[in-house]
Amino acid sequence: MASMGSDNSKTHADVESEGDTLKDDERTGRSRQITFEGSTSADGVRSIYQPTQTNRTRSISRDTIHSTRNSVQGMPELPIEFRTISIQISESQNAPKEAIAQTKEKQPHQDYFESLDFHIISTDGLCREFNVDQRTGLSSASAATRLQRDGKNVIAHNRENYLKKIFFYVFGGFCSVLWVGVVIFFICWKPLSNPPSVQNLSLAVLILIVIALQASFSAFQDWSTKRVMNSILNLLPAEAMVMRDEKLIHLPATELVAGDIVHIGIGNKVPADLRLLSSSGDIRFDRAILTGESDEVEGAIDCTEANFLETRNIALMGTGVTNGNAIGIVVLTGSRSVMGRIASMTAGVKQKTTLIQREINRFVTIIVILTVFLALLILFTWVGWLRKDHPSYMSVVAMLNNVMGCVVAFIPEGMPVAVALTLMMIAKRMKHTNILPKGLSTVETLGCVNVLCSDKTGTLTQNRMFVKSLGMVDWEYSVEDLAPGESGTVDLPQGLQNMLHASILCNDAVFDPTTMNLPANERVVNGNATDAAVLRLGDSVGLTSPTALASYERVHQIPFNSKNKWMLTLHRDPKSAKEFILYVKGAPDVLLDRCATYWSAVHNAVRPLDVEAREKFSNFQATLSRRAERVIVICQRRYIPRSVPGSNDFSKEMLDHGVHDLTVLGIFGIVDPPRPETASTVAACRKAGIRFFMVTGDFGLTAAAIAREIGIYDGQAEPDTIEELRGGLDPSMEVKVPRSRHSLLLEGPKLSALTSEDWETVCGYDEIVFARTTPEQKLRIVTELQARGFVVAVTGDGVNDAPALRAADVGIAVGSGSDVAIEAADLVLLDKFDSIIEAIRLGRLVFQNLQKVIAYLLPAGSWSEIWPVIMNVFFGCPSPLSTFLMIIVCVFTDLFLSLSLIMEKEEFDLLSLPPRRPTKDHLINLRIYGQSYLFVGVMEAFSAHAMFFLYMWRRAGIPFSDLIFAFENYAEGFHGYTQDELNHFVSVGQCVYLVTLVIMQWGNVLSVRSKRMSILQADPIRPARRNPWLPLAILISFIIAVFVTEVPGIQNLFSTASVPIEFWCIPLGLALGVLCMDELRSLMVCYNSLLYKDSPTPKLAAKRSNNFLSNSI
CATH class of the missing domain: 1.20.1110.10 (Calcium-transporting ATPase, transmembrane domain)
Structure with missing residues (x-):
């Protein structure tokens, strides 16, 4: 075995192919074999392949953190202590029987999970066990073999109780009363009638025919409804970002196999049970679907619990990624996963009326x-x-x-x-009409909606952003100034060059390799719209060359989320062995208080961020916001960490001490054009007696400008603010007279101070924009409206919208949104936003x-x-x-x-x-x-x-x-x-x-x-x-x-x-x-x-x- 293990002359594919055919006792000296339920093949256990990499990768490179939608596969109904997934139920319903057939279990579920050690052994050992290199992934041939052996990554349904269904069809509803009539008419035929009454017998038979017809229709209607809903659910995409054949590709989540290297990120659903190999340091999961608890669970690289079900280095199938990015290896799929085991123990849940x-x-x-x-x-x-x-x-x-x-x-x-x-x-x-209701009752509930709360980015707007304005604290530039000269190059000032360079490094967007042969404006960008806009700007001035960025190795990242409202990346300084360069970008009103200096375009040097500079910054921000531009500030700091990069302590250090004493490099004004149909949709809602509110995380002035552009504010007068209603929320202050009692602009930080009486006043407004809101505040807005008798619909596309979508009377997700949003919604819009009016x-x-x-x-x-x-x-x-x-x-x-x-x-x-x-x-x-x-x-x-x-x-x-x-x-x-x-x-x-x-x-x-x-x-x-x-x-x-x-x-x-x-x-x-x-x-x-x-x-x-x-x- 030692000689085999030292043989480095074979290629990855050769060794993997050989590993797929060897017996377990030929591969390893360990006496115990991990056996997957329903599988006897040797593939998926230890191999002779030894990856040529360090023991554990704790950092994640900028080119491998991007992920696409990873939807959990079909799940049957779960008991009352679980929350059901309603998105991909069609996958399991349509899966071939042989793909989801399960062998009879030889031991209880708990014993099965206690026997697993995927979370305990080292990442190198785990990769050897699954015969995979996390840098290159499985080969297509090996993945096909494993897929044929284990079946698709779907969850088998419990067999329906057909006897119970037939009983309900025959005796349920009005049929129960008709059976009384059958009995009475039979009695009237014999023995009460003498001679026997043929007419009563005929009536009894007729009612039996009526019962048979009603039962047959109920069965047909049940079958037709399932077919309609399954065909609807089949239209919802379910893909995972997987490393195969040394390429990062999109793959249907149903085709995942044990040993696949999967990339997950914020907004994704975990497509199978994964062991985390590396993460951004702040990865968190929503396990409420399994535990019923709303608290997020922080992910980890190392084992935190001996119990497979409790450890934080296992990402469980069906859970949602609420923050961060990670790379994991698939350890359990389909009915062998935790979700699959739970589903096999579950008979269903009674639906609420x-x-x-x-x-x-x-x-x-x-x-x-x-x-x-x-x-x-x-x-x-x-x-x-x-x-x-x-x-x-x-x-x-x-x-x-x-x-x-x-x-x-x-x-x-x-x-x-x-x-x-x-x-x-x-x-x-x-x-x-490309409107996908997940339940038939959702159809009727839409007719009762009288308040519609809509997210802005990606819902009311196209989510196709571009940089319209940029500048520094004391200077504004035009995008046209960045156009290449006659020589084909761009001569940038030092400060502007630093700003653009930082914005490319603190960026998760990348050009799709398959479109690099196209003109720059036609290339596909993988990543969020904000990063894509900055990436295209940087590419236009030649700052996206891999050679220009290679020396700035990214060693840590904290992705943007709706709570922090900023993104952080840490890079090695090629000019210093000890120092690192920390870049932060995000909302100005959040980051400005954490800045101490700024790069002056006038002096071409770093200057203190004094009162005068702060006033210039605020004025510049307000100018851009009033033009409906989303303002992003980019900052930097030189930093010497105390902890080892990649450790859990290091992540905490970055959160506690990293985002302080920053230097402002510059400001971007990014435009996200409204959808062409948004204004007409708002007008149609108002005509239908539905109040249309915007709920966004954007800056108040930006949100108000967009609201006025699309018609949420139908007048030119400035909207009221909460200060005008309550004298700055201080009862001792003089209450100001509101301007209109018609339009209101309310920012998230003020929501927590509102009393019940304040909410009564707020809910009386016809036009409201809620700005700078967090997911918790969006949820509160929905519950406060519902408490006052409103039937609330919520539209959204991001993970930050999911709590409000779930709480709303009708949650409406955009088809291009995140998996978490689609799972939480009751209805999905696959086409234009104005299809909500049709719904x-x-x-x-x-x-x-x-x-x-x-x-x-x-x-x-x-x-x-x-x-x-x-x-x-x-x-x-x-x-x-x-x-x-x-x-x-x-x-x-x-x-x-x-x-x-x-x-x-x-x-x-x-x-x-x-x-x-x-x-x-x-x-x-x-x-x-x-x-x-x-x-x-x-x-x-x-x-x-x-x-x-x-x-x-x-x-x-x-x-x-x-x-x-x-x-x-x-x-x-x-x-x-x-x-x-x-x-x-x-x-x-x-x-x-x-x-x-x-x-x-x-x-x-x-x-x-x-x-x-x-x-x-x-x-x-x-x-x-x-x-x-x-x-x-x-x-x-x-x-x-x-x-x-x-x-x-x-x-x-x-x-x-x-x-x-x-x-x-x-x-x-x-x-x-x-x-x-x-x-x-x-x-x-x-x-x-x-x-x-x-x-x-x-x-x-x-x-x-x-x-x-x-x-x-």
């Missing part, structure tokens, strides 16, 4: 209460009155049939289907169309069906509508027309109305009940009964007065008819009642399809409001009515009969009457609105008018 679910549950509760009340009323009426006074009128079977008729009448069996299809179809529409519009459309569906279903499917039962039980009249025909209306004829309503387009004023108030504007309210029951319902019930009694008078010669309170008299000999003839008259009359309801519902559907517009404006013919599904649904309902009444087999089985032709024609006029009456009602509404508008109390009028428009049908 959404807004739309609460509305549906509220409606169902009301319906069930009414159903039970009327059913009991019928039962007690029969027991206490009919059985005694009219014993031969209603048998037990007839009473039970009436009870079931009441149940069928009041329960809108078609509504669950319509609700599910509405949400699913709107989600598909969103997908087609809001569709969210409102969902609620509006559901209201239309319910307003359509209630008049015939509930109100007009319960009155035949009441007439039969309490007024002794032959039942105008049989239970079978009630089921036909509820489940078939009304269903297709209600489904056509979910395809309705939005009305012209949909985005001009105020948002829905979840606590007051319910899906079903008194106005809808009044419209459905007391207006349209009364017309339909009265007309249908009139048609029934008209038929009985014209064809049987039995007047209305003889049918009322007939009770047991309606029998053999009544008006000289036999019992069979009387039954036939009733059967035809019941079908007349059915046909009348079916046709009148055509007029109803034409009226409810538009809440704000006349049928003359919103007719279904012109393209603007055309709904091709509507005539098709009308045709289907007509065919069903003909089939039920005219087919002989149905007539014999369910006692139906053919309807005379005139009773098909008369209801057409009645349907037109319903439409005309609704038009008259709409006209009266408009007239009353005009009266309120012209009244001497315009505020009251506007309030009443808005309330009516928000709730009326």
Whole structure:
């Protein structure tokens, strides 16, 4: 083994290939073999390869710290003590079975992790174990072998409990009530009926068919929803920055294998369990998804705990990088990772009830209460009155049939289907417009949003920055001054050269090597937009040459974060063996107090930063900020460290002592142009009644200038500040009078001093810009708004936005944002920012169309069906509508027309109305009940009964007065008819009642399809409001009515009969009457609105008018 280990003649690829084929006992003398679950191959354990590098690399070079999005792969639902990941669940769902199949465990999970020593052994030993050099990474051939052996880096789902699902499909929801009907009808068939009633048996079978149809649809809807959501989630990118074949490449995170060298950075999700090899010194992770604790965990290079699960030198799959950069080696992937093990022990989590679910549950509760009340009323009426006074009128079977008729009448069996299809179809529409909701309930919640808090950089702006201005404390330069002369070179002053040189060294951006052959302005830059802007400027003057930077080796780095608001790099001084050069860049208002001197362009030397110089600096900063430029200051310091560079003590020393006594080198003014669609989006939100706030980490004057440019501030007057509201937050000071009570500029440092009363005042403003905010302050802004009853949406793209995104009612991430932001959000915008308006519009459309569906279903499917039962039980009249025909209306004829309503387009004023108030504007309210029951319902019930009694008078010669309170008299000999003839008259009359309801519902559907517009404006013919599904649904309902009444087999089985032709024609006029009456009602509404508008109390009028428009049908 020693001779093998000393053989240096082989190449890396040769040795790696050889290592992949050797047995474990040939590679190492260690007796214990680390075995991955489900893997028996030897690859991934110790090799003979000895990397020619130091024992541990504690520094990280500037060319290897850049990373791209590293998304955690698919995760099933976790128990309540865990927070679920919702981004890449599709990966595991779509993964091949053989890739995620797991062998039966031979030992408990805890024992498995206790047996691991990846966190204990040295980094060199770990690289030998995985047969990899961290400088070159795995070869493609070795990675392919390991991927084939171990499978993709995905998490296997727990098998779903299909028996439980089937049980819910069959017995859940309204089906549970229908099963009661099945039992009752079977009892009515046998033994209560003698001889057995075939009609009751047929009704029992029919209800079983209805249950089967509903269960089948529920299963189909569940499957379709998962398919839609999975296809949406598949569009979210999941890549890792991996070293392969000595190149740093982007790789799908699902293709990571054990031994891969992965680069991670702030905003990334850790794509697999990693052992950290090197870091920037301030790497921190959010492990809340695993532990439930919100405190960040600081990463380390050395082992800190014997327990694999607790040590800080292991980055666990699914956790988020909240600060810093690091390089790690993959030790566990997929279902072998900690997250995978947790997932395998987890069966799922009960989802919390959404807004739309609460509305549906509220409606169902009301319906069930009414159903039970009327059913009991019928039962007690029969027991206490009919059985005694009219014993031969209603048998037990007839009473039970009436009870079931009441149940069928009041329960809108078609509504669950319509609700599910509405949400699913709107989600598909969103997908087609590059709006990706992670859950169907998110679609409806958007319609309630009345405050939108948006991050600025990358969300409202393009995140394509360029340097527009630069200068020093006592001199301003123009970018044009840096243009090369005739000789092709740039002659820079010493101070400006120092400034640009420092800005290139204190920079994480690099040009993509694959685009270096392109012109400078077309090259792709890897890194954040601020660094990219400075890099391009430095490249234009020839300061990015590797030879010019090679002597300034970077030995330490503290990346920029939203708390510190600065970035630090430490470099070796090529002119000194002991001294290092420390560069810091960041926010001027943070760094200026830490500066003692500045480089003077006038004197070409370092000068003290006295009061006069500070005033010049502040004036220059304010000038740039008012031009909407983001101001960055670059500083330097010569430093002799006390600790060893790369150690944990050294990182602490840099934080505590490094950023002091700095020298100001210069200032950059960087412009981030707003997105072209931002201004129109802000205007559209304001028109829709949504207040648009900016929440940014930028300097106050810069944020205010951009807010004015994109329309968040719609006036030229200066916004109020908190000092004008509270006299500088000191109650003893005189309170100043605010200028507008309309626009407010509030900076983050002032937020902590605000009281509850102050927040009441702040939340009363229409236009607010929150500047210089930290992630914690963004979160507080959201919670304070929510505490005052606002429904808050938050947009963002960075890791600093994640807490607010997670806390918001609707978190909206930009598709180009960080993994942490996308994971925390409920909705992702893949395209333009103005697609958020489309999302809001569709969210409102969902609620509006559901209201239309319910307003359509209630008049015939509930109100007009319960009155035949009441007439039969309490007024002794032959039942105008049989239970079978009630089921036909509820489940078939009304269903297709209600489904056509979910395809309705939005009305012209949909985005001009105020948002829905979840606590007051319910899906079903008194106005809808009044419209459905007391207006349209009364017309339909009265007309249908009139048609029934008209038929009985014209064809049987039995007047209305003889049918009322007939009770047991309606029998053999009544008006000289036999019992069979009387039954036939009733059967035809019941079908007349059915046909009348079916046709009148055509007029109803034409009226409810538009809440704000006349049928003359919103007719279904012109393209603007055309709904091709509507005539098709009308045709289907007509065919069903003909089939039920005219087919002989149905007539014999369910006692139906053919309807005379005139009773098909008369209801057409009645349907037109319903439409005309609704038009008259709409006209009266408009007239009353005009009266309120012209009244001497315009505020009251506007309030009443808005309330009516928000709730009326």
